[in-house]
Amino acid sequence: YEKGYEMGSARSATCLGLLLFKGKGVDIDRERAFELFDFAQKAGCAIACFNAGFCLEFGTGTAMDRKRALEVYEKGAGYQEPKAMAALGYLLVRQGLDHDAHDDRSRSVIESDFRKGTYWLHAAAELDQEPTPLYYLGRIYEQGIGVKSDYVVALEYYEKGAKRGHAMSALAAGNILYWIQNTTGVDNPNAKVTYVDIANLYSQAAYAGVPEAM
Numbered sequence: 001y002e003k004g005y006e007m008g009s010a011r012s013a014t015c016l017g018l019l020l021f022k023g024k025g026v027d028i029d030r031e032r033a034f035e036l037f038d039f040a041q042k043a044g045c046a047i048a049c050f051n052a053g054f055c056l057e058f059g060t061g062t063a064m065d066r067k068r069a070l071e072v073y074e075k076g077a078g079y080q081e082p083k084a085m086a087a088l089g090y091l092l093v094r095q096g097l098d099h100d101a102h103d104d105r106s107r108s109v110i111e112s113d114f115r116k117g118t119y120w121l122h123a124a125a126e127l128d129q130e131p132t133p134l135y136y137l138g139r140i141y142e143q144g145i146g147v148k149s150d151y152v153v154a155l156e157y158y159e160k161g162a163k164r165g166h167a168m169s170a171l172a173a174g175n176i177l178y179w180i181q182n183t184t185g186v187d188n189p190n191a192k193v194t195y196v197d198i199a200n201l202y203s204q205a206a207y208a209g210v211p212e213a214m
Contacts, residue, residue: 005036010043017051021061030061038062041072049076050083057091066095077120082130085120090136092117093146114146131166134158138172151176162201167208174201174213 001019004012017036020029034055040048049072055061056069070091076084092113118140124133138157141150155176161169177198205213 005039008043010040010045010048013037013040013043014045014048014051017048021051030055032061034061041075044079046076046079046081046084049073049079050081050087053084053087057087066091070095080127082124082127083132085124085127086130086133086136089117089120089122089124089133090139092120093136093140129164131161131164131169134161134164135166135169135172138169142172142176151180162204167205167210167213170201170208171205171210171213174198174205177201 001012001016005016013036017033017040018024019026020036021033022028034052037048037052037055041052053069053072053076056065056072058064070088073084073088073091077088094117095113118137121133121137121140124130125137134157138154138161139145140154141147141157142154143149155173158169158173158176162173177193181193181195181198202213
């Protein structure tokens with residue numbers, strides 16, 4: 001991968017960056033990982049747009065810069081990269097709601113961001129069986145981010161994400177179903193669900209290494 005990167009290969013730079021980011025066979029070095037992701041995304045690597053955007057959004061290996069993260073995610077979305085599309089959508093939905101008056105932006109701009117964000121999330125969900133946007137849509141409805149909180153709709157998205165193998169979706173679906181089963185006066189959208197079904201969802205999450213499910 002080092003040789004490929006030295007020859008200008010964006011793919012090699014991305015693969016090397018992932019090894020350094022996760023510490024697989026090498027010491028973790030997230031600053032260098034970001035440099036490699038950034039090189040690769042500038043060279044047109046779609047998945048590197050997600051990787052670099054993630055680092056910028058959360059300040060991992062580089063200074064936090066959500067404005068630039070949006071730009072890099074948007075570039076990846078233009079390549080139809082599902083993870084970049086999902087990340088772009090969720091960040092757009094959230095950015096106007098982090099503070100009461102985020103950068104003095106008008107309500108119409110915040111609503112526009114929400115529409116754009118949900119568009120990208122739905123578009124990503126239709127591609128490549130990618131589960132991440134389904135999890136994000138579930139969180140939006142569970143937490144009432146820009147919409148009225150609706151645990152039934154949230155559960156539908158989480159269950160779809162779990163069926164696509166997404167561990168956090170399985171955990172979230174299990175949590176909602178457990179809450180429904182143990183709360184009086186709450187309508188059960190799926191009366192056939194049993195504690196065995198709930199345990200299976202938690203097991204799926206636990207096997208994937210989610211500590212909250214163990």
